Amino acid sequence: MFGLSKNNPKPSLLQKLQQGLQRTRHHFSDLFTGKAIDDDLLEELETQLIMADVGIELSQSIIENLETQINQGKIKDSSQLSEALQQQLVAILDASAKPLLIPKKPRPYVVLMVGINGAGKTTTIGKLANQWQATHSVLLAAGDTFRAAAVEQLQVWGNRLSVPVIAQQTGADSASVIYDAYSSAQAKAIDIVLADTAGRLHTQNNLMAELQKVKRVLSKISPEAPHQTLLVIDGGTGQNALVQAKQFHQDIGLTGIVLTKLDGTAKGGIVFAIAQQLALPIYYIGIGEGVEDLRPFEPQAFVSALFEPAVTE
Numbered sequence: 001m002f003g004l005s006k007n008n009p010k011p012s013l014l015q016k017l018q019q020g021l022q023r024t025r026h027h028f029s030d031l032f033t034g035k036a037i038d039d040d041l042l043e044e045l046e047t048q049l050i051m052a053d054v055g056i057e058l059s060q061s062i063i064e065n066l067e068t069q070i071n072q073g074k075i076k077d078s079s080q081l082s083e084a085l086q087q088q089l090v091a092i093l094d095a096s097a098k099p100l101l102i103p104k105k106p107r108p109y110v111v112l113m114v115g116i117n118g119a120g121k122t123t124t125i126g127k128l129a130n131q132w133q134a135t136h137s138v139l140l141a142a143g144d145t146f147r148a149a150a151v152e153q154l155q156v157w158g159n160r161l162s163v164p165v166i167a168q169q170t171g172a173d174s175a176s177v178i179y180d181a182y183s184s185a186q187a188k189a190i191d192i193v194l195a196d197t198a199g200r201l202h203t204q205n206n207l208m209a210e211l212q213k214v215k216r217v218l219s220k221i222s223p224e225a226p227h228q229t230l231l232v233i234d235g236g237t238g239q240n241a242l243v244q245a246k247q248f249h250q251d252i253g254l255t256g257i258v259l260t261k262l263d264g265t266a267k268g269g270i271v272f273a274i275a276q277q278l279a280l281p282i283y284y285i286g287i288g289e290g291v292e293d294l295r296p297f298e299p300q301a302f303v304s305a306l307f308e309p310a311v312t313e
């Protein structure tokens with residue numbers, strides 16, 4: 001699969017994920033060691049879930065579920081409790097985990113990245129271009145025409161990865177830049193167009209109107225385009241991430257989510273809230289600034305990384 005680079009054998013993958021999730025991990029990893037199951041432990045567990053930003057309601061329902069299993073005698077010690085919790089967490093995530101596989105058709109396949117400023121759109125485009133160019137030809141579209149530095153930042157990625165970038169000057173029409181990129185990719189038989197967009201215009205309404213226009217204009221080339229509209233969200237924004245996701249989904253229609261910066265936050269529990277509340281796949285998670293620090297979202301690996309003892313070399 002795309003995210004698994006060949007010189008990263010399994011153990012160090014888990015290790016990297018654990019390192020990335022370190023700050024969220026501290027809520028979970030030592031909670032159960034040698035403790036008796038009592039109300040204090042369950043209360044502590046609920047607090048830790050809430051502090052990790054799993055969300056109050058979901059945390060309560062997780063605890064209630066565990067209490068039921070305890071009362072039924074299915075959970076007798078803290079290691080069984082930990083096991084049952086992990087199973088529940090994986091089950092919450094399972095429906096949202098879906099690898100992003102680029103189908104053979106249509107070509108070019110257009111992936112539009114949206115999200116507020118600083119969420120990690122441009123960086124994620126660089127990371128995805130790096131992964132995808134191993135198997136596909138890729139072209140980048142500098143659709144964030146609002147900020148002066150934005151085009152440059154994408155061009156830096158393009159140079160670094162030797163991937164072509166279609167850009168115009170700052171202030172140009174975003175829809176026209178992305179349309180040009182799509183046409184150019186068609187003419188050159190390029191497989192994938194990764195389109196950047198602005199995160200901030202003068203108002204939120206302006207931003208949504210611009211993104212709607214981008215979609216409208218692309219659909220003139222092909223009614224199915226863009227083939228993916230991915231929302232990039234900063235995992236550190238906690239519960240606010242949900243508000244953003246709902247807004248973007250309502251206004252422009254999303255096909256999936258990339259959750260970034262899980263390495264910088266103790267609030268990685270937001271993944272569970274997003275999985276539970278939005279019927280959208282979480283395709284990737286960002287766990288660092290480096291080009292390799294984008295992983296396909298895998299529930300079992302994610303939950304294991306939160307609970308298993310630290311892997312050491």
Ligand SMILES: Nc1nc2c(ncn2[C@@H]2O[C@H](COP(=O)(O)OP(=O)(O)O)[C@@H](O)[C@H]2O)c(=O)[nH]1
Nearest residue numbers: 117118119120121122123260261286287288289
């Ligand atoms: N630690 C960390 N930093 C990230 C991650 N993704 C992006 N960033 C950083 O977040 C900042 C904003 O990213 P950028 O791609 O410019 O956001 P954009 O405004 O949405 O295009 C940059 O400094 C990135 O290096 C991540 O997964 N982890």
Ligand SMILES: [Mg+2]
Nearest residue numbers: 121122144150
């Ligand atoms: Mg950007």
